[in-house]
Amino acid sequence: xxxxxELQNITKSYGDLKANNDISLSIEPASIxxxxxxxxxxxxxxxxxxxxxxxxxxxxxxxxxxxxxxxxPFEARxxxxxxxxxxxxxxxxxxxxxxxxxxxxxxxxxxxxxEKIIKYSKQYGLDINPQQVVGDLSVGARQRxxxxxxxxxxxxxxxxxxPTSVLTPQEVTDLFVTLRKLSEDGCAILxxxxxxxxxxxxxxxxxxxxxxxxxxxxxxxxHNKQELAEMMIGKKLIQLARSNITTGQDIxxxxxxxxxxxxxxxxxxxxxxxxxxxxSIVGIAGVAGNGQDELMQLLIGEVEAPTDxxxxxxxxxxxxxxxxxxxxxxxFIPEERLGHGAVPDMRLNENMLLSRPQQSEMTSYGxxxxxxxxxxxxxxxxxxxxxxxxxxxxxxxxxGGNLQKFMVGRELIQNPxxxxxxxxxxxxDAGSENNIHQSLIALADQGSAILIIxxxxxxxxxxxxxxxxxxxxxxxxxxxxxxxxxxxISNLMLGxxxx
Amino acid sequence: xxxxxxxxxxxxxxxFLSPLLALTLTVVTAFFIFTFILTDIEISRVxxxxxxxxLIDTYYISELLVxxxxxxxxxxxxxxxxxxxxxxxxxxxxxxxxxxxxxxVALFFYDVxxxxxxxxxxxxxxxxxxxxxxIAAFLRIKYQVNEILVxxxxxxxxxxxxxxxxxxxxxxxxxxxxxxSRLFHDSALLPIIWQGTRVNLGLVFAxxxxxxxxxxxxxxxxxxxxxxxxxxxxxxxxxxxxDKKTIWFSLLISGGIAGLAGLFEAAGPIGQLNPGLPxxxxxxxxxxxxxxxxxxxxIIFSALLIALTYIGGENAQIYFNLPxxxxxxxQGMLLFxxxxxxxxxxxxxxxxxxIRQKL
Numbered sequence: 001x002x003x004x005x006e007l008q009n010i011t012k013s014y015g016d017l018k019a020n021n022d023i024s025l026s027i028e029p030a031s032i033x034x035x036x037x038x039x040x041x042x043x044x045x046x047x048x049x050x051x052x053x054x055x056x057x058x059x060x061x062x063x064x065x066x067x068x069x070x071x072x073p074f075e076a077r078x079x080x081x082x083x084x085x086x087x088x089x090x091x092x093x094x095x096x097x098x099x100x101x102x103x104x105x106x107x108x109x110x111x112x113x114x115e116k117i118i119k120y121s122k123q124y125g126l127d128i129n130p131q132q133v134v135g136d137l138s139v140g141a142r143q144r145x146x147x148x149x150x151x152x153x154x155x156x157x158x159x160x161x162x163p164t165s166v167l168t169p170q171e172v173t174d175l176f177v178t179l180r181k182l183s184e185d186g187c188a189i190l191x192x193x194x195x196x197x198x199x200x201x202x203x204x205x206x207x208x209x210x211x212x213x214x215x216x217x218x219x220x221x222x223h224n225k226q227e228l229a230e231m232m233i234g235k236k237l238i239q240l241a242r243s244n245i246t247t248g249q250d251i252x253x254x255x256x257x258x259x260x261x262x263x264x265x266x267x268x269x270x271x272x273x274x275x276x277x278x279x280s281i282v283g284i285a286g287v288a289g290n291g292q293d294e295l296m297q298l299l300i301g302e303v304e305a306p307t308d309x310x311x312x313x314x315x316x317x318x319x320x321x322x323x324x325x326x327x328x329x330x331x332f333i334p335e336e337r338l339g340h341g342a343v344p345d346m347r348l349n350e351n352m353l354l355s356r357p358q359q360s361e362m363t364s365y366g367x368x369x370x371x372x373x374x375x376x377x378x379x380x381x382x383x384x385x386x387x388x389x390x391x392x393x394x395x396x397x398x399x400g401g402n403l404q405k406f407m408v409g410r411e412l413i414q415n416p417x418x419x420x421x422x423x424x425x426x427x428x429d430a431g432s433e434n435n436i437h438q439s440l441i442a443l444a445d446q447g448s449a450i451l452i453i454x455x456x457x458x459x460x461x462x463x464x465x466x467x468x469x470x471x472x473x474x475x476x477x478x479x480x481x482x483x484x485x486x487x488x489i490s491n492l493m494l495g496x497x498x499x
Numbered sequence: 500x501x502x503x504x505x506x507x508x509x510x511x512x513x514x515f516l517s518p519l520l521a522l523t524l525t526v527v528t529a530f531f532i533f534t535f536i537l538t539d540i541e542i543s544r545v546x547x548x549x550x551x552x553x554l555i556d557t558y559y560i561s562e563l564l565v566x567x568x569x570x571x572x573x574x575x576x577x578x579x580x581x582x583x584x585x586x587x588x589x590x591x592x593x594x595x596x597x598x599x600x601x602x603x604v605a606l607f608f609y610d611v612x613x614x615x616x617x618x619x620x621x622x623x624x625x626x627x628x629x630x631x632x633x634i635a636a637f638l639r640i641k642y643q644v645n646e647i648l649v650x651x652x653x654x655x656x657x658x659x660x661x662x663x664x665x666x667x668x669x670x671x672x673x674x675x676x677x678x679x680s681r682l683f684h685d686s687a688l689l690p691i692i693w694q695g696t697r698v699n700l701g702l703v704f705a706x707x708x709x710x711x712x713x714x715x716x717x718x719x720x721x722x723x724x725x726x727x728x729x730x731x732x733x734x735x736x737x738x739x740x741x742d743k744k745t746i747w748f749s750l751l752i753s754g755g756i757a758g759l760a761g762l763f764e765a766a767g768p769i770g771q772l773n774p775g776l777p778x779x780x781x782x783x784x785x786x787x788x789x790x791x792x793x794x795x796x797x798i799i800f801s802a803l804l805i806a807l808t809y810i811g812g813e814n815a816q817i818y819f820n821l822p823x824x825x826x827x828x829x830q831g832m833l834l835f836x837x838x839x840x841x842x843x844x845x846x847x848x849x850x851x852x853x854i855r856q857k858l
Contacts, residue, residue, distance in 0.1 A: 300736075300737060301739065302733075302736040302737065321739040321741070322736070322737060322738065322739035323738065323739025323740075324739065325739075326739070332737070334737060336733075339731050339733055339734060340731075340733045340734055340737055341734070341737060342734065343727055343730055343731040343734045344730075344731065345730055345731075346726075346727075346730070350723065353720065353723055353738070354727070354734060354737060354738040355737075355738065363720050366719050366720045366721060367718055367719055367720075368718050368719065368720060368723070370718075393508070394508070394509075397507060397508065
């Protein structure tokens with residue numbers, strides 16, 4: 001048996017679209033194999049075929065030397081294929097052990113079973129307490145629960161979909177230790193990620209998909225990050241760097257902002273202060289759930305802020321709603337696309353109207369000028385290369401990355417003096433990420449100020465010249481990036497807020 | 500095995516076909532019901548009386564139009580609220596209160612002539628309906644009380660209030676103690692626009708309101724605001740729309756227009772205030788609004804369709820001694836089939852070979 005899993009000429013179409021076009025690839029036993037590709041390249045489809053949730057139109061699979069045609073994930077699991085999804089499927093009100101039992105067939109929760117969980121968690125360095133309630137766990141710990149649940153099935157192939165997108169740098173390091181141990185024990189791992197630096201660290205083989213086809217197999221360690229990205233998108237990436245940063249006056253400041261969260265599970269914000277100059281890009285790093293959502297709500301104006309806590313060009317904007325703030329040329333891109341930044345059931349041109357300045361051609365006295373709305377929508381689609389059949393498509397029909405491009409374009413087309421953006425490239429592929437980053441830099445070069453809240457540390461390091469860290473609702477002062485800057489940030493993210 | 504699979508884009512064909520399909524299914528089901536319960540009457544005659552006669556006889560056509568007016572008006576108001584996720588179930592109550600406040604003006608100025616009287620009565624009716632709906636709006640915003648319960652329960656209060664008024668201050672002094680008001684004098688009655696029938700100016704207003712509502716929803720940012728507040732509250736906040744204002748707005752407008760409909764009924768076909776004012780139009784209008792998929796222009800047609808079930812039902816009662824609940828049966832079936840068929844706009848039916856599932 002040379003290969004753990006072998007795919008031969010797998011093709012899967014949705015209507016006219018060939019999501020997987022004649023893909024052949026082989027995964028060696030005990031290897032960590034990366035599956036790379038832009039959004040829509042066909043990664044998810046391929047994984048679903050392997051995991052049995054979809055059936056290929058044509059082509060064969062061989063699992064450990066034998067023909068393999070899973071009709072359902074159940075059959076795949078029976079064969080020893082397990083998967084950790086990007087979005088966890090855990091019950092928050094149940095304990096770790098109860099959650100693990102629920103995912104398995106034919107076991108009962110007894111002391112033996114708890115012992116077994118502890119055994120696995122020790123063996124693979126997955127620090128977890130079986131009695132703890134999942135609702136109290138960090139994202140990283142939840143992922144460990146999912147991994148242990150998979151390991152209990154003794155998998156021979158573990159599929160991981162974007163496992164590090166929610167983890168702190170330290171948690172990523174821990175995860176890699178676990179994955180290496182697993183592969184040493186003979187389990188093959190199929191690793192799907194956008195983060196090319198991590199892929200280079202941990203994977204010894206990579207298969208790159210583009211437009212549904214397999215374009216290249218390579219050893220990611222032989223290539224640098226940029227080369228990998230260029231293979232994925234099939235063209236050259238533009239090098240990002242802010243050449244000459246010229247900052248002007250202070251334009252926006254947050255002054256000693258504290259707020260108790262109204263939500264039981266929300267995070268209270270403590271004494272947050274920050275100043276942004278014209279032409280500068282300021283980043284707020286930090287792991288999700290440390291107050292980002294709460295801060296963003298205040299910044300957008302969905303929740304009122306106390307007097308003089310938010311000051312834009314000398315004016316207190318704390319009590320203005322988002323529409324009023326837009327009239328001052330402050331624009332926003334929220335993290336969540338469907339349901340927050342865009343209405344899923346509405347067309348793109350209707351979604352255009354969510355964000356409009358008073359002096360726009362879109363409305364006069366409240367009456368909508370659909371011709372102009374249409375023109376602007378088309379301009380966003382063209383300028384930001386949003387892939388959609390027309391401006392009349394429902395927002396929910398666009399892929400995440402394309403909708404993100406639309407939302408970024410919708411705000412940038414207004415030339416904001418201050419842009420506040422959360423997770424600008426969440427779930428977006430390398431090519432689009434590059435485009436979005438370029439346009440943010442271009443905006444700042446014009447003299448606008450940008451505030452970026454992001455969990456993606458690479459992104460913050462690339463774009464921002466002033467970096468703060470948000471942890472447990474407290475914001476650090478700007479981090480001096482001189483010596484061990486990265487280490488400082490990492491420590492701050494883990495909770496030791498600088499005094 | 501049959502499965503429903505989501506379509507990538509809503510089906511245009513089904514948007515038009517689904518009402519027709521629902522109508523066909525209703526008629527087919529009705530056919531079976533009648534075959535089952537009617538043994539001694541020719542079914543074709545029943546169907547003629549139910550569906551054909553009301554459409555070819557001018558008297559019946561005029562009555563269809565009369566019935567459609569309150570349904571159109573109330574359904575328009577409700578459709579605005581339903582888009583915003585504000586469920587005003589008690590338009591019947593606002594309708595009755597509007598009838599009372601508007602009617603009170605007519606009775607106060609009894610025998611006073613003047614072109615200003617009808618506008619004044621209308622204003623009073625709108626304010627009455629708005630006031631009644633505002634109770635629900637206030638309780639919802641201030642104390643998060645569900646507006647479905649408040650508006651529904653207030654309906655019963657309104658009907659009892661009407662009966663108290665008719666037995667007390669509003670009773671006709673020379674009416675032999677019947678619980679009825681005086682008959683409104685000419686200045687307080689809506690002008691007839693089709694001589695020889697009961698069709699009055701209310702119809703013109705109902706149609707104007709339909710187009711105004713259509714314009715508001717389609718072309719004005721407030722229509723957008725209502726739609727977004729209903730379907731994606733967080734996106735509404737992101738856009739800077741105030742959800743409290745939306746709740747106030749949709750309840751006030753649906754209450755106001757229902758109140759006006761109540762007055763149009765009192766100052767139109769009835770010509771006085773009497774216990775026959777509440778006709779469950781407020782509830783039936785919910786069906787009208789949904790049959791029209793909340794579209795303001797389509798509401799005119801769905802109101803006519805529902806009016807047909809009223810007239811047809813009355814015919815069946817008169818000619819064949821069928822129970823009056825036949826109207827409700829038809830209305831229920833229509834809505835049921837329509838909602839079921841509408842699934843096919845977003846989903847398609849696929850037949851797939853059974854997969855043996857290993858368990």
